[in-house]
Amino acid sequence: MTDAAITAAPVRKPSNAVFQALRRNRFSWIGIGLLAAIIFAAIFAPLLSPYDPLKQHILDRLQAPSSEFWLGTDSYGRDVLSRLLYGARISLSIGFLSVMVAMVVGSTIGILAGYIGGLFDQLVMGLVDVMLSFPTLLLGLMVAAMLGASFENLIIAIAITETAPFARIARAPTIAIKRREFIDAGRSMGFTPLRIMGVHVLPNILSDIVVVASLWMASAIRTEASLAFIGLGVRPPTPTWGGMIREGFDNILNAWWLVVFPSIAILLTVLALNILGDALRDAIDPKTRS
Incomplete structure (x- = not known):
């Protein structure tokens, strides 16, 4: 068998059938359109924001939604809409970057454990099981408390909480794929384990990893909001959705908009x-596509 034949081994790439299935699923376009609108608002926040999100208007503090301040103002007179738009940048960035770090690290660990097997697999999966036994928020809380509150530390803390699920997801299909004929053929051709894992194993499990990444990004955003709510998020006055809820919680009875609008943003x-x-x-x- 030639090198070209090995390289052409079965790889589950997105096919026309996948895109057709997405196009037929009208409900999926609701999520795609909604997510695109949120990302658009975050990217163009400087153009869409009517006010500086950090500028205080003390005389206009705790103003209800009006024609001047569409979503009201907070206890410092800052425009809630402007802070909401800029907060989307922080929340989405933390969610995306933490998931990317967790996906790369966790998938690498899972592929190595599944391919090498033996004692190494048992030790790694034992550590993964220990990490999975901790609730996500509790584990993130411990890591964030040790590292301190900052943008970079928050990404690291959330990434650590999500590494174990990616390792678990990557390991199972790796074990099945390494027994396939084209993997044996690659070994007989003298391919190194790193080449086999990177060129032949990874593309075959990438679709599963991408699906998990999209789902766990939602979990990352929730975790970031939860950590910000208890004071372990990005330091104020930088606007984040969780931080806005925390700041507005003291005035929830007479200024409901301070909590409701950031909560709706997280929900959507x-x-x-x-x-x-x-x-x-x-x-x-x-199976589900058919």
Whole structure:
């Protein structure tokens, strides 16, 4: 068998059938459109924001939604809409970057454990099981408390909480794929284990990892909001959705908009990501696609 034949081994790439399945699933376009609108608002926040999100208007503090301040003002007179738009940047960035870090690290660990097997697999999966035994928020709380509150530390804390699920997802299909004929042929051709794992194993499990990433990004955004609510998020006055809820909680009875609007933003983002993740899973799985 030639090198070209080995390289052409079966790889589950997105096919026309997958895209057709996504197109037929009208409900999935709700999530795609909603997520696109949120990302658009975050990217163009400087153009869409009517006010500086950090500028205080003390005389206009705790103003209810009006024609001047569409979503009201907070206890420092800052425009809630402007802070909501800029907060989307922080929340989405933390969610995306933490999931990317967790996906790379966790998938690498899972592929190595599944391919090498033996004692190494048992030790790694034992550590993964220990990490999975901790609730996500509790584990993130411990890591964030040790590292301190900052943008970079929050990404690391959330990534650590999500590494174990990616390792578990990557390991199972790796074990099945390494027994396939084209993997044996690659070994007989003298391919190194790193080449086999990177060129032949990874592309075959990438679709499963991408689906998990879309679902866990929603979890990352929830975790970031939860950590910000208890004071372990990005330091104020930088606007984040969780931080806005925390700041508005003291005035929830007489200024409901301070909590409601950031909560709606989190709800819509998580909903959009979950819809997208479910749609990708149904489109990639041939059983549900049929």
